[in-house]
Amino acid sequence: TAAQEVRLHAVGAFLLSRYQRMAESAEAEQERLASSKALTEWVASALSGLAVAATYGTMFWLITAGHMSLAIAGTAVIAVRTGSASLGALVMNVNQLHEESLYVRDHGRFLTQAARRVIPSGGEPVPEQVEEVVLDRVTYRYPDRDTAALDQVSLTLPMGSVTAVVGENGSGKSTLMKILSGLLLPQSGTLRWGPADITGLYRSQVFERVSLLTQDFQRWPVTAAMNIRLGRPAHAVTPEGLGPSVDYAGAGPVIAKLPDGLRSLLARMFRGAIELSGGEWQKVGLARTHWRSSTSQADGVLIVDEPTSALDPEAEIEAFDRIRRLAAPNRAVVLVTHRMSGVRHADRIYVLNAGRLVEQGTHDELIAAQGRYAAMFDAQAAQYAPAPTPGIPNPAAPTVADPA
Ligand SMILES: Nc1ncnc2c1ncn2[C@@H]1O[C@H](COP(=O)(O)OP(=O)(O)OP(=O)(O)O)[C@@H](O)[C@H]1O
Numbered sequence: 019t020a021a022q023e024v025r026l027h028a029v030g031a032f033l034l035s036r037y038q039r040m041a042e043s044a045e046a047e048q049e050r051l052a053s054s055k056a057l058t059e060w061v062a063s064a065l066s067g068l069a070v071a072a073t074y075g076t077m078f079w080l081i082t083a084g085h086m087s088l089a090i091a092g093t094a095v096i097a098v099r100t101g102s103a104s105l106g107a108l109v110m111n112v113n114q115l116h117e118e119s120l121y122v123r124d125h126g127r128f129l130t131q132a133a134r135r136v137i138p139s140g141g142e143p144v145p146e147q148v149e150e151v152v153l154d155r156v157t158y159r160y161p162d163r164d165t166a167a168l169d170q171v172s173l174t175l176p177m178g179s180v181t182a183v184v185g186e187n188g189s190g191k192s193t194l195m196k197i198l199s200g201l202l203l204p205q206s207g208t209l210r211w212g213p214a215d216i217t218g219l220y221r222s223q224v225f226e227r228v229s230l231l232t233q234d235f236q237r238w239p240v241t242a243a244m245n246i247r248l249g250r251p252a253h254a255v256t257p258e259g260l261g262p263s264v265d266y267a268g269a270g271p272v273i274a275k276l277p278d279g280l281r282s283l284l285a286r287m288f289r290g291a292i293e294l295s296g297g298e299w300q301k302v303g304l305a306r307t308h309w310r311s312s313t314s315q316a317d318g319v320l321i322v323d324e325p326t327s328a329l330d331p332e333a334e335i336e337a338f339d340r341i342r343r344l345a346a347p348n349r350a351v352v353l354v355t356h357r358m359s360g361v362r363h364a365d366r367i368y369v370l371n372a373g374r375l376v377e378q379g380t381h382d383e384l385i386a387a388q389g390r391y392a393a394m395f396d397a398q399a400a401q402y403a404p405a406p407t408p409g410i411p412n413p414a415a416p417t418v419a420d421p422a
């Protein structure tokens with residue numbers, strides 16, 4: 019995946035020079051360690067040589083002085099040799115034990131962390147029918163960050179409605195979607211499904227009720243059909259049964275182009291497989307989300323985070339239409355997007371800024387308020403305002419004297 023930039027930006031030589039510098043410093047360190055190890059070994063060998071010489075010298079003196087018989091001296095030599103070999107092995111083993119214990123300690127820490135992070139199984143059942151899903155003054159800060167990604171955010175998702183969330187990059191929209199879907203728990207404040215607080219609910223049942231299309235949805239290296247079916251893998255279906263989801267996502271032409279239709283493999287790493295473009299993948303992702311939500315009857319939430327960022331203009335307009343049509347009496351649709359044209363028909367629009375909810379209302383209310391939303395909307399609308407046609411004098415433009 020780096021090949022294009024490596025060639026076009028001439029990154030190769032630069033990275034290699036960086037690598038060489040790192041390799042050289044690693045080599046220098048290894049050299050330093052090797053010479054200090056050699057010195058230690060040299061001292062140790064000299065000491066042990068001296069000890070051996072002293073031992074054998076003493077034995078020689080004991081034999082020549084008649085204090086020790088030759089048989090006993092022979093036995094002593096064997097005892098010294100096996101003794102020193104065992105001592106050497108003992109030192110090696112203690113060393114190895116210490117080294118391994120470091121790994122064991124890491125593993126122990128990992129298990130403690132894993133136990134703390136694991137999603138608990140069990141809990142209260144999620145109510146079959148809820149009127150709304152409510153986020154009440156929710157705050158969330160990522161563990162490695164100083165500032166909160168979400169700060170006291172409250173919003174309400176009534177079943178049957180379409181809610182839009184807009185805001186600049188990094189304002190916390192995707193984090194909000196992870197909280198709504200139950201992937202992250204609020205650190206303060208509550209998320210309620212009807213009357214029930216999510217912290218007490220059986221989380222896999224909450225997941226059952228959520229359909230989520232993320233910005234970076236997974237592109238599975240399997241067939242097109244399986245890529246859609248993985249939205250709800252437990253639900254058996256033939257590729258033909260996925261037709262409605264394919265049509266919904268406007269992915270029909272994409273699939274028709276594939277050599278084996280829905281049975282085509284979408285992973286360049288395999289022979290005979292096909293690679294889709296970014297927008298084509300997004301249509302497959304949308305089909306997966308449709309398949310997931312269409313196989314659920316209970317009340318639930320459908321969340322789409324930037325579902326149209328890679329779609330062409332016509333596909334985008336259609337996609338927004340379709341997403342709005344997904345609102346059903348048993349479903350609350352949440353749409354995150356930077357395309358302001360896509361949110362104007364939402365029942366309620368929330369505007370996030372630096373993790374805080376700064377505005378909310380319908381499109382008309384927010385435009386009338388002339389706040390952030392109106393500014394964002396006008397900025398995009400201005401791009402499409404008709405430009406003055408060349409040749410036709412623009413009465414507003416200042417007249418410039420003709421140099422000729
Ligand atoms: N996994 C993470 N760990 C640490 N910080 C994160 C993580 N994900 C997001 N953040 C930070 O949280 C803040 C909000 O990020 P988030 O992804 O919610 O923004 P966003 O509104 O979805 O932006 P965009 O419009 O670019 O998609 C950002 O400052 C980001 O750097």
Ligand SMILES: [Mg+2]
Nearest residue numbers: 191192233323
């Ligand atoms: Mg995001």
